[in-house]
Amino acid sequence: MDHQSTLERVVRGVLIALVLLFFMFPIVWILMMSFQTNEQILRIPPSLAFEPTLENYQALITGRLETQAGTLDIRFMSNLWNSLVLSVCSVALALVLGVPAAYAFARFRFRLGEDIAFTLLSFRFAPPLLVLLPLTLYFQELGLADTYIGLIWVYQLICLPLILWIVRGYFEDVSPDIEHAYRTAGHGWLTTFRRISIPLTAPGIAAAGLLAFIFAWNNFIFALVLASADKQPVTVGALAFVTASGIQYGQIAAAIVLSITPTLALALYAQRYLVEGLSLGAVKG
Amino acid sequence: MYEKEQDRVQAYLDGKMSRRELLRSMSALGVSAAAASTLIGLGSTRAFAAGFDAMQHQGTALKLLLNKHPYTDALLANLEAFKAMSGMEVTYDIFPEDVYFDKVTAALSSRSSEYDVFMTGAYMTWTYGPAGWITDLNEWIQDGDKTNPNYNWADMLAGLRASTAWNGIPGGALGSADAKQWCIPWGYELNNLSYNRNMFDQAGVSAPTNMGELLEVCAKLSTDVEGVYPIGVRGSRSWATIHPGFLSGYSNFGERDLTVGDDGTLSAAMNTDGSKAFHRDWVKMIQEYGPKNWSTYTWYQVGTDLGAGASAMIFDADILGYFMNGGGNKETGNIAYAPFAANPAADAPTPNVWIWSLSMSNFSQKKDAAWHFMQWATGVEHGLFGAQQMDFVNPVRQAVWDDSTFRARIDETYPGYLHQHDVSAPGAQIYFTAQPLFFDLTTEWAATLQKMVANEVPVDEGLDMLAESVNNQLADAGLG
Numbered sequence: 001m002d003h004q005s006t007l008e009r010v011v012r013g014v015l016i017a018l019v020l021l022f023f024m025f026p027i028v029w030i031l032m033m034s035f036q037t038n039e040q041i042l043r044i045p046p047s048l049a050f051e052p053t054l055e056n057y058q059a060l061i062t063g064r065l066e067t068q069a070g071t072l073d074i075r076f077m078s079n080l081w082n083s084l085v086l087s088v089c090s091v092a093l094a095l096v097l098g099v100p101a102a103y104a105f106a107r108f109r110f111r112l113g114e115d116i117a118f119t120l121l122s123f124r125f126a127p128p129l130l131v132l133l134p135l136t137l138y139f140q141e142l143g144l145a146d147t148y149i150g151l152i153w154v155y156q157l158i159c160l161p162l163i164l165w166i167v168r169g170y171f172e173d174v175s176p177d178i179e180h181a182y183r184t185a186g187h188g189w190l191t192t193f194r195r196i197s198i199p200l201t202a203p204g205i206a207a208a209g210l211l212a213f214i215f216a217w218n219n220f221i222f223a224l225v226l227a228s229a230d231k232q233p234v235t236v237g238a239l240a241f242v243t244a245s246g247i248q249y250g251q252i253a254a255a256i257v258l259s260i261t262p263t264l265a266l267a268l269y270a271q272r273y274l275v276e277g278l279s280l281g282a283v284k285g
Numbered sequence: 286m287y288e289k290e291q292d293r294v295q296a297y298l299d300g301k302m303s304r305r306e307l308l309r310s311m312s313a314l315g316v317s318a319a320a321a322s323t324l325i326g327l328g329s330t331r332a333f334a335a336g337f338d339a340m341q342h343q344g345t346a347l348k349l350l351l352n353k354h355p356y357t358d359a360l361l362a363n364l365e366a367f368k369a370m371s372g373m374e375v376t377y378d379i380f381p382e383d384v385y386f387d388k389v390t391a392a393l394s395s396r397s398s399e400y401d402v403f404m405t406g407a408y409m410t411w412t413y414g415p416a417g418w419i420t421d422l423n424e425w426i427q428d429g430d431k432t433n434p435n436y437n438w439a440d441m442l443a444g445l446r447a448s449t450a451w452n453g454i455p456g457g458a459l460g461s462a463d464a465k466q467w468c469i470p471w472g473y474e475l476n477n478l479s480y481n482r483n484m485f486d487q488a489g490v491s492a493p494t495n496m497g498e499l500l501e502v503c504a505k506l507s508t509d510v511e512g513v514y515p516i517g518v519r520g521s522r523s524w525a526t527i528h529p530g531f532l533s534g535y536s537n538f539g540e541r542d543l544t545v546g547d548d549g550t551l552s553a554a555m556n557t558d559g560s561k562a563f564h565r566d567w568v569k570m571i572q573e574y575g576p577k578n579w580s581t582y583t584w585y586q587v588g589t590d591l592g593a594g595a596s597a598m599i600f601d602a603d604i605l606g607y608f609m610n611g612g613g614n615k616e617t618g619n620i621a622y623a624p625f626a627a628n629p630a631a632d633a634p635t636p637n638v639w640i641w642s643l644s645m646s647n648f649s650q651k652k653d654a655a656w657h658f659m660q661w662a663t664g665v666e667h668g669l670f671g672a673q674q675m676d677f678v679n680p681v682r683q684a685v686w687d688d689s690t691f692r693a694r695i696d697e698t699y700p701g702y703l704h705q706h707d708v709s710a711p712g713a714q715i716y717f718t719a720q721p722l723f724f725d726l727t728t729e730w731a732a733t734l735q736k737m738v739a740n741e742v743p744v745d746e747g748l749d750m751l752a753e754s755v756n757n758q759l760a761d762a763g764l765g
Contacts, residue, residue, distance in 0.1 A: 038614075039613060129391075133391065133395050134395075136397065140395075140397065145399070146399075224391075225387075225388070230378075232380075236384060239383045240353050242383060243353050244355065244605075244608065245355050245676065246592065246608060246614070
């Protein structure tokens with residue numbers, strides 16, 4: 001039953017519209033910029049009316065931008081692919097390693113357990129450059145410099161602590177009695193973990209995985225220091241449109257749209273799990 | 286190469302044929318414009334190889350670290366010619382300028398041997414050189430066996446040769462007899478006025494020649510040209526705010542950043558009477574005629590505003606004005622250039638310079654081969670190719686500036702550009718004192734300027750405070 005008066009509904013609607021406008025405006029503006037030429041974007045005063053062009057997207061996808069100043073080679077799609085490979089593989093590896101570890105930290109008490117958990121967490125707090133410069137030397141010795149495997153390994157500094165600490169909390173929220181009951185029925189530890197613990201904490205694992213993916217996707221410095229230009233992610237690639245001879249605003253906007261699309265699609269797809277996962281255990285019975 | 290095409294390229298290189306005529310005749314022979322550029326590159330590179338064993342490093346592979354820049358584009362467009370001439374393999378990594386120096390610092394500080402040659406600015410070598418990360422190139426320049434007799438080091442503009450050589454002693458004069466050549470100039474920019482001709486015509490003014498005239502012209506522009514601000518200069522809290530127009534004007538009054546005592550100690554020189562007078566004019570210029578968000582202005586904002594018609598002129602790098610006259614900007618074709626000596630009593634401008642240079646990594650395992658490449662990349666032939674065919678400006682060699690094809694191309698499209706350069710080049714050099722706290726002190730200088738423009742501190746008081754702080758920092762570092 002609706003107890004709101006018309007005035008309240010109108011005020012609420014206006015306020016929601018204002019909040020939406022505030023948060024959505026930059027994204028909508030960038031979307032519009034991505035369909036404009038540099039000259040249209042830099043008009044004084046700016047205008048909402050323009051003839052849309054696909055040349056920015058065309059340039060990014062084909063890898064060539066024709067300007068009056070000449071032809072620019074663009075490696076953006078390769079940057080996008082690198083981001084995808086690095087983020088997906090890093091999160092997958094972190095899930096394989098982090099979920100069992102989180103379960104162990106949640107369920108068992110063992111010597112130095114908390115120390116190890118905090119050490120892993122401390123990776124999140126270390127200034128990246130402090131770690132990266134010495135790591136460069138080791139990577140060169142080990143032949144891992146400028147390799148995807150080396151980068152995915154280093155990306156564990158981002159993903160593993162996140163997954164471990166978030167998922168640990170979800171495992172702690174699941175009553176051990178359920179697992180005990182399943183094991184009493186004659187099932188082994190591993191089966192219990194696979195059939196009971198993981199399904200019960202799946203929304204939490206999905207939420208942690210998604211967060212780790214976003215953090216990995218947004219990372220900038222690891223690949224910059226440890227890899228060549230051909231393995232750089234979008235975060236570095238997007239800067240290529242800022243050159244001494246001018247800023248290609250249209251391509252930057254198109255690059256932003258393309259680079260947020262995977263994370264946005266993933267977040268929208270996993271929205272239900274995300275909300276469920278993040279609110280799991282928020283209210284204790 | 287077929288004989289006919291070869292003859293035409295040679296005629297073009299000898300100045301007997303214009304670029305337009307060459308392209309037309311090549312087209313008649315079924316050769317595309319891109320292929321013609323490659324042939325020109327090969328033709329000019331042959332001149333470099335004459336009388337020198339160009340294949341002495343055949344089979345050696347080099348790796349370059351480059352910044353995304355028109356100079357890099359010119360290099361890549363001509364790289365096949367070098368590979369064909371030398372039999373060497375050259376690979377490269379290109380990074381955007383925003384992160385480029387982070388990549389260089391990471392590679393050098395980790396003593397990586399991955400890169401043999403990299404792009405750098407002369408200021409950066411004041412850190413890299415004393416740290417032992419880069420090689421003193423005098424050893425190669427002076428070695429008759431390793432350096433092409435046609436390299437003609439003396440042809441490099443004298444101010445640039447000196448500006449890229451330092452003895453490593455804080456306060457040591459650039460280009461002194463005991464200086465180490467930390468890098469080779471590749472392309473450079475000096476600071477003068479670039480202005481919008483239409484706006485100047487509308488206001489009925491001509492390019493100002495000194496600081497007093499500049500303020501008068503700004504006043505006229507602000508009243509007569511609606512919707513634009515008169516002058517763009519950089520203002521972010523960075524060393525990059527100090528080095529272009531600001532230091533060029535400041536040096537023209539004979540003012541210095543630091544003074545070097547007889548005992549070699551350094552002390553601040555920003556609070557002299559002359560310095561205070563210049564700062565007052567500069568601050569007034571920004572407050573009354575500069576952009577509203579001046580304190581956020583970097584190279585990009587200053588240039589974009591000129592290209593988009595938001596500002597009437599800039600006092601910044603000449604090549605920034607050059608780039609804004611092309612590349613699909615709204616004001617393409619409307620930009621003109623003028624020399625600017627801030628001091629009415631000065632004979633000529635004294636622009637501070639930024640020099641994109643090539644350095645050799647001290648950790649390279651192939652230094653001789655790296656020098657072989659650097660000679661070609663900084664040689665007259667590649668300079669001519671880049672200046673005639675691409676946007677490889679400003680050239681660092683007198684031979685390129687004297688080239689009639691290059692001059693004709695620039696004169697046709699960039700009115701006043703050659704004049705502003707020719708008048709300013711003799712006085713163009715680095716006017717900072719070379720010392721390891723360069724970036725810290727200039728950043729603080731920019732922060733002080735911001736406070737003055739925001740009226741948070743009066744000019745005289747602000748400069749006294751800056752000088753005191755600079756002296757303390759120099760003393761703490763054992764330099765003062």
